[in-house]
Structure formats: structure tokens, C-alpha cells
Amino acid sequence: MRRYFPESEQARLLNAAKACADPLAQRDYHWMAALLLTGMRIGEFSRLTVPQVALALRVGWLVSRPEDCKGKRGNEYAVTMPLRTHLQALLSLADRQYDGNGRPEPLVPGRFGGHLTPRSYELRMKHWIREAGLDERASPHWMRHSRGMNIVRRSRAQSPGMAMKVAQAALGHASLKSTGVYLNLSREELAAELQAVDGGRLKKRQARALAEEMGVA
Template structure:
């Protein structure tokens, strides 16, 4: 099953939030765009603080703590490109605006994206809330309701494979997604094959998916 967004679907998703005149919608627009631009895992993203983002805007690299990364073996880093910078600046401004009306407890770090727990206490937006908000915007955009934040990570990998003009797009994707080996990144070549098959079916008017055609042909050959 396809677990990423095409170029058209990305535009639909982001515009569904961007065109909504509501502070929460604008917040969601910026974090959805940022996840597509970084491919960061949602558990990792949800732990980002305003302090980390300020440092990233100054240094040009967004670095997440290793204890917040998968496997907890090393810190991940993401290049702050111009598009990503714009979204991070917008999220930081929204975070600062809300923080000005709240009293942070001693030692509490200001999150990049604010949310509330079940008791109404302000803190970082939870992973479950990210999932719910993404599904809400996907539904509004007429997209697959099974979408999850991890789809945006796969979308980052696919965007690199589609758009890269270098000789080794797969290695670029590996570094961008902080994969330990190319074996993990190889999934995006399979996804590219899926896109190719879909386009060829549209061009030629095919009706039967390749895997089904193979199964039919093999079963007939064995008969």
C-alpha cells in the first residue's frame, strides 16, 4: 500500500490548512510542511524545544538529542534550508506568542509546538494530537484517511528520489533521513517503481495491477 504523498497530494494537504484563517490551522500548516521538509520521525519532532530551534536558525542545522531519536544511539541533524527556515521561524513566533501568556514552571522547557494534556496543562503537543490533526487535514483535502505522520517521512524520501539531480539520490536520502544503512533507504526505489507502474497503467489504460497479473500468469503456467 502506498504510504507517501504525491506532489499533488502534498499541495492539497498543505493548502487545506494554509487557506484556513485560524491560528491552529496556521500552526498545523507549518509543522506539516516542516515534517515533509525534514522527514523527521514524529516522536523526535514532538520533543523539539524553542531553544533548539533558535540555535538551529543561528547555526543552520537542526539537531535533535540522541535520547529523542530512534535507537537513542546518536543525535540526528537536518540542514535548515530556506523553506524550512521560514516554517521554523513561523512556529517559533507562534510558540513565543503563547508562552508570553503562560507561566512556565521551574525548569520547564518551552516547546516548539504547544498543546495541552488531559488536565488542560500546557506543554508540548502530544504525538496522538499530531496524528489526529493530520488526519483532520487529510480528510479536509480529500486524501487517504489512513494517513499518519510517518507518511510525511516517506514523502521526504520520495521527494528526494523524484527531485534529485545528483548521481546517487539514494545516498542523499539515506543521509537526509539519518538511516544507518542503505538497506533501510532502499524502500524508496520500490516506491518509485510503484509510481512508474501506476503512470504506465494510466497511459496505456491497463486495468490489472502487476502483482495480480503475475499471479494469474504463474497459476495458468502451472495448470
């Protein structure tokens, strides 16, 4: 099963939330975009705090604490201009950096003031997935895979190997083997290429059968 959003579906998902003027929808739009631009795991993203992100905007790197990351290894994310826009928007929705007891406020708070839970992120994203008419089996982790696919396909690196290294560093993969999946040809890409070669429309069923025969994921 495909576990990422092609670029057209990424746009549909984000636009579904962006088009809604409700403040909650705007919050969802910005955190979904931030997930797509960092490739963060949802558990790691859910632990971000207002001071942490404010510092990231000053120094240009968003640094996660080791205890909030898989494998207990801290991750770093370059704050590109698009990511900066969404992080600034999330900060503008926050009332303050610290609570009355000096504890950092969560970047995205839940109903009762604590961090929005990974399960709540999943439910909010499911809502927008339905609104956009996308695969309802999708989860926030698809944003991470989408980030990897975007890097490999958009990279200006002169070789696939270098593009993979960029993706490996960006996603914090310990092994390059974990990143190799993003070089796989998708069924959509296979169908498009065959249509271009044959000069005609290839039926979806035929493209799927050929992809399965070739072992293409």
C-alpha cells in the same frame, strides 16, 4: 499499501490547512510542512523546543538530542530556506523560550502547556487528511516516507546510488538497505509510463493488476 503522499497529495494536504485563517490551522500547516521537509519521526519532532529551533536558525542545522531519537542516536537536519520559513513561523507563535522555572518551552505546545503529544499530532493530521480528501489510513509517518521519495526523485545526483546516499543521510538511516525502498516504482508511476508507451489511457484496474503481477509496491 502505499505509505507516502505523491507530490500532488502533499500539496493538497498542506493547502487544506494553509487556506484556513484559523491560528490553529496555520500552526498545523507549518508543522506539517516542517515534517515533510525534515522527514523527522513524529516522536522526535514532538520533543523539539523553542531554544533548540532558535539555535538551528542561527547555525543552519537542526540537531535532535539522542534521547529523543530512535536508536538513541542524535540526528541533524539541514535548515534549507523552505524549512527556515516554517520554523520561523512556529517560533513566532511561541510566547517565550523558557518557562518560569527555566525549562525550555516546547516548539508546539499542547492544551496544557507541555509538548503536543504524538497522538495529538496524529489526530490533527487526520482532520486535514479528511479535509483534503486523502487516504484516511495515512499517519504523520507518511511524511517521512514522502520526504525520502522526494529526495530520490528530485535529487540532482548523477546516479540513483548517490541519490540514495543523500536520502540515507537526510533520514538518518543506519543502513542503506532501509533507503532502497524509495527507488521502487510506484503503481502511479507504472500506470503513467504505460499510458505514455501505449499512447492511450490504461484502466486503473488493469494497471493495478499488472503492478501486482510484477511485484511493484
